[in-house]
Amino acid sequence: MDPQRLKDNFAQVGGHGMDVAEYFYADLFERNPHYRSLFPASMRRQQEVLLGALSQIVSLVDDPERLVPYLEDLGRAHAGFGINPEHYPEVGTSLVATLKYFTGDDWTAELEKDWAEAYGVVSDVMIKAAGQK
Numbered sequence: 001m002d003p004q005r006l007k008d009n010f011a012q013v014g015g016h017g018m019d020v021a022e023y024f025y026a027d028l029f030e031r032n033p034h035y036r037s038l039f040p041a042s043m044r045r046q047q048e049v050l051l052g053a054l055s056q057i058v059s060l061v062d063d064p065e066r067l068v069p070y071l072e073d074l075g076r077a078h079a080g081f082g083i084n085p086e087h088y089p090e091v092g093t094s095l096v097a098t099l100k101y102f103t104g105d106d107w108t109a110e111l112e113k114d115w116a117e118a119y120g121v122v123s124d125v126m127i128k129a130a131g132q133k
């Protein structure tokens with residue numbers, strides 16, 4: 001995994017602002033309509049916190065001493081929201097689809113592999129911290 005490649009790609013995608021979070025949730029709920037009820041009626045705040053969390057994670061991707069405790073807290077919070085390990089791969093699929101969409105022609109097989117790997121590590125830490133693995 002190449003941390004700088006992830007940061008550069010996220011900076012490029014992040015330039016599209018809230019459209020990114022909107023696209024992500026639309027994709028997630030289209031693939032998994034039954035996930036909608038896990039979230040509040042108004043998605044506005046959720047869209048903002050998602051973008052904030054992703055940008056925090058990407059900025060700490062090469063700083064595990066700070067990243068791991070952050071993800072552990074986030075994982076425990078998610079168990080409290082009723083999220084279990086089966087939900088994680090679906091969110092990863094929509095996340096990669098969103099990054100791919102906003103990256104357009106610059107998307108590469110390496111980016112796809114890096115993001116899948118990074119998301120795998122992130123979800124592993126979250127799930128383990130919640131005592132779900």
Ligand code: HEM
Pocket residue numbers: 035038039040046049050053054057077078081083087088089091122123
């Ligand atoms: C990389 C993985 C993920 C990140 C970065 C992330 C980020 C966040 C953040 C920052 C919050 C707000 C936490 C708070 O208010 O304390 C949140 C809440 C939430 N997330 Fe995630 N999340 C991830 C994975 C997932 C997965 C796999 C699901 C399953 C569908 C999920 C569903 C939810 C729900 C239902 C809430 C609570 C909404 C509410 O009632 O306010 N998240 N997420």
